[in-house]
Amino acid sequence: KQEVTQIPAALSVPEGENLVLNCSFTDSAIYNLQWFRQDPGKGLTSLLLIQSSQREQTSGRLNASLDKSSGRSTLYIAASQPGDSATYLCAVSNSGYALNFGKGTSLLVTP
Amino acid sequence: DGGITQSPKYLFRKEGQNVTLSCEQNLNHDAMYWYRQDPGQGLRLIYYSQIVNDFQKGDIAEGYSVSREKKESFPLTVTSAQKNPTAFYLCASSSVRDSPLHFGNGTRLTVT
Numbered sequence: 001k002q003e004v005t006q007i008p009a010a011l012s013v014p015e016g017e018n019l020v021l022n023c024s025f026t027d028s029a030i031y032n033l034q035w036f037r038q039d040p041g042k043g044l045t046s047l048l049l050i051q052s053s054q055r056e057q058t059s060g061r062l063n064a065s066l067d068k069s070s071g072r073s074t075l076y077i078a079a080s081q082p083g084d085s086a087t088y089l090c091a092v093s094n095s096g097y098a099l100n101f102g103k104g105t106s107l108l109v110t111p
Numbered sequence: 112d113g114g115i116t117q118s119p120k121y122l123f124r125k126e127g128q129n130v131t132l133s134c135e136q137n138l139n140h141d142a143m144y145w146y147r148q149d150p151g152q153g154l155r156l157i158y159y160s161q162i163v164n165d166f167q168k169g170d171i172a173e174g175y176s177v178s179r180e181k182k183e184s185f186p187l188t189v190t191s192a193q194k195n196p197t198a199f200y201l202c203a204s205s206s207v208r209d210s211p212l213h214f215g216n217g218t219r220l221t222v223t
Contacts (some may be wrong), residue, residue, distance in 0.1 A: 004153075031209050034156055043115075044154075045215035051209060089154070096208035097142055097161060098169060103153040 006102035021075040023090030031096040036089040080109045115215035136201035143185035144203040195221045
């Protein structure tokens with residue numbers, strides 16, 4: 001069974017810092033890996049999807065990388081802002097449909 | 112605006128009662144999913160459906176049932192057989208295989 005781990009569980013940084021969130025998975029036979037953001041009490045918002053043949057994806061200040069062979073992904077957030085404060089979830093799909101989620105990294109960006 | 116609507120936002124039930132959570136999407140997506148989120152546990156897959164009139168069990172399907180009679184609707188029934196039903200329930204959809212999941216805003220179910 002696919003297991004997804006996210007480190008750290010929580011992170012607090014001052015505004016303006018660049019930061020990296022880590023995700024690892026046990027089964028490298030994936031279709032894709034997705035990063036989501038979740039605000040308290042809300043649903044998830046899709047940030048980036050990396051297909052198994054890709055190495056990275058970028059959207060604005062976000063950059064996600066994928067190393068399938070080592071079972072790792074990182075989400076890089078440049079020039080963090082207080083509005084980036086949320087929980088970030090990594091998820092992988094072995095079928096192209098349903099996702100297996102990590103427990104998330106709770107990020108707090110302080111002014 | 113296209114999206115996924117989950118209703119109600121909060122739901123309270125007595126132990127032993129069945130309850131149905133609504134999920135409707137107007138994104139014209141073929142696939143729909145139900146996840147459960149508990150504090151410290153992450154999201155766990157309950158059921159998913161790739162097309163109308165077809166669905167598959169996820170990792171924690173016991174005590175739950177679903178139907179997929181229409182493309183836009185995927186209701187989840189939490190039965191009295193579910194031992195720990197209190198949780199935050201999230202519905203999602205995706206257009207095709209290997210595409211991003213879109214989530215609703217969730218239903219928080221409390222059973223006492």
